[in-house]
Amino acid sequence: MEFIPIPRVALGKVIGLLEVLDDLGGRENGFRLAVSLQIEFGELILVIKAAEMLDLVQTPGTEVVLTGRGKELLLQDINGRKKIVKRQLLRLPTFRLIVDILKAQPERKMPYDTIVDVLVTHLPEEDPGRLARAIIDWGRFGELVGYNSRTGTVYLDQEE
Secondary structure: OOOOOOOOOOHHHHHHHHHHHHHOOOEEEHHHHHHHHOOOHHHHHHHHHHHHHOOOEEOOOOEEEEOHHHHHHHOOOHHHHHHHHHHHHOOOHHHHHHHHHHHHOOOOEEEHHHHHHHHHHHOOOOOHHHHHHHHHHHHHHOOOEEEEOOOOEEEEOOOO
């Protein structure tokens, strides 16, 4: 199982990218996207990578193309979008690892620092704090995991 880092990108930016692509007919050159969005190309690459990880876009060559799943997400209300994101997150080995570890805990929660330690073990080249925050942010959006800042614990959300 290949563990891949999660880009520290707000999912709101990913959805914004999808909306722009939809307005442009579902595909656009990446360089033109950066210019029209007035965003630094390096930042756009992170947003595209995040969307690609979730199978919401594909990137043949220099094009960024909205996928069927990306179109489906755009047609949903916020709750439908969260369900799609949750489903896609569970396909990512890094999220599966965290979810499986949380499921094995008696109360389905554990300290944030333990998550960081797990990430150091599986992705030693990455900044584990940044990666943990990205996992929590994305997991919160998809209602997969939550974070209690008062206790410093990460927990499985609702029915997961």
